[in-house]
Amino acid sequence: MVSAMGLELWNLYAQLTNSQVPETLTPVFWVERFAVTIHFVEGIIAAFYAPSRNKMPIQYGTYTFFVGTVGLLELFGKEDD
Template identity: 65%
Template sequence: MNLKLIKKNIYSFVKIISTVLITSAIALESWNIYALINNINVPSSLNPIFWIERFAMMSHFIESIIAAFYAHSRQKMPIKYATYTFFVGTIGLLELFDQQDDY
């Protein structure tokens, strides 16, 4: 099997999983904020999940800032590519920097 085909398949799989997980993290954090505003008790057993979710969201946010900064130099729209990178994570940055070889 071709190495580029394997890389493409892995990237596609990670993009799908990452998008689902980040969307779920946004929903989980929204639920947590809603619970805090309305004085609803959140089970303390969910605290580790909240910390993992917040770490992942912060990591993706930092990656999206990096992508926005470098997107213009790769002829991409910064806001659009930052949003894309926020949802897919490091794969978005890898794709952005792989395009450097094309020029």
């Protein structure tokens, strides 16, 4: 996710400075944007369900945004009591 955010910042900087990003990277940007969107949705889901698992919503949503499905699997995994 950090690399994806770096790519997006580079693209934004290029647009603001009227520079050009190589057109060969267009498919990379589409995949990156798809991944960021999916991770964002996963983070929202984790933040919504975190209180039911005695977790802090913002903290767990942010964690899940960065690690993706792994965070949701940990959140909804079987609790060892």
